Amino acid sequence: MNNNVEIDEGSGFCFGVTTAIKKAEEELAKGETLYCLGDIVHNGQECERLRKMGLVTITHKEFAGLRNVKVLLRAHGEPPQTYEMARRNHIEIIDATCPVVLRLQKRIKQEYDNTLSGKEKQIVIFGKNGHAEVLGLVGQTEGKAIVIESIGEVSKLDFSKDIRLYSQTTKSLDEFREIVAYIKEHISPEATFEYFDTICRQVANRMPNIRQFAAGHDLIFFVCGHKSSNGKILYHECRKVNPNSYQIDGPGEIDKKLTENARSIGICGATSTPKWLMEACKKEITGE
Secondary structure (H helix, E strand, C coil), rough: CCCEECCCCCCCHHHHHHHHHHHHHHHHHHHCCCCEEECCCCHHHHHHHHHHHCEEEHHHHHHCCCCCEEEEEEECHHHHHHHHHHCCCEEEEECCCHHEEEEEEEEHHHHHHHHHHHHHEEEEEECCCHHHHHHHHHHHHCCCEEEEHHHHHHCCCCCCCCCEECCCCCCCCCHHHHHHHHHHCCCCCHHHHHEEECCCCCHHHHHHHHHHHHCCCCCCECCCCCCCCHHHHHHHHHHHCCCEEEECCCCCHHHHHHHHHCCEEEEEECCCCHHHHHHHHHHHHHHC
16 A cells, blocks of 8 residues: 555645636526536636536537527637627626636737737737637737747747737746746847736746645646646656646546555646546545
8 A cells, every 4th residue: 555645735726727617616506508618617627617517619600590599708718709709799707718818818918919010020929829828818909919939939029129028827847937038038139128027926936836846746636627738747847746647537547566566656637627527536546
């Protein structure tokens, strides 16, 4: 039997996801049909739990065909077109956009509106192309913002033009700083560069915390849905400090052979990993 199986206190839903799920549960308790535009959280097991409660997950294409219903917008946020369509089709929006994302959307829209009345600027977003949050951010600029996914893509910017840099809220702070340093080095003296560190601290602070947690155990099970971009980043951090780290999406993926010689086992996860799922993984290991 393993001496010690510990669940990381700092892992689990971030504030934005917790709020979105609470709003969904409150609405579902009323017994009415509630639709959610996209997966409420990038975790299949939590989506399944809410589906059993009555939450109907829909695509943007399906959303366009709805009339006179209630639709929840998840923490990632949506572009302005979604709100316009809801108004036209008499759809009641339950808006669970994370306040950190909402603030960022407003800043980018303001920047874009200023650009229309003044000198041309490149609005740049460090983020994952096609990610729900990024689509909502790019939507504030009528699709004009440039998305860069990594330091390797910075060279595609025009350094003779003004640059305004923002970041998807769940990106790596270190990588953002590298990008800032590269632009500062290459920007033309005639152009201006301003950057806004819009990375959520609740997410960014998990990096050092998870490193510390992973280093303190013989074996790590990182519980996370395969779609979670935040999960990929955090799991990578675990692997860096503890090569004996394994990503699983639930108790069914635990390899019992791995646990045989591990005296100390750590269970942690992403901002999209529910606490109940980490608890289920712990039970699977301990046999309680």
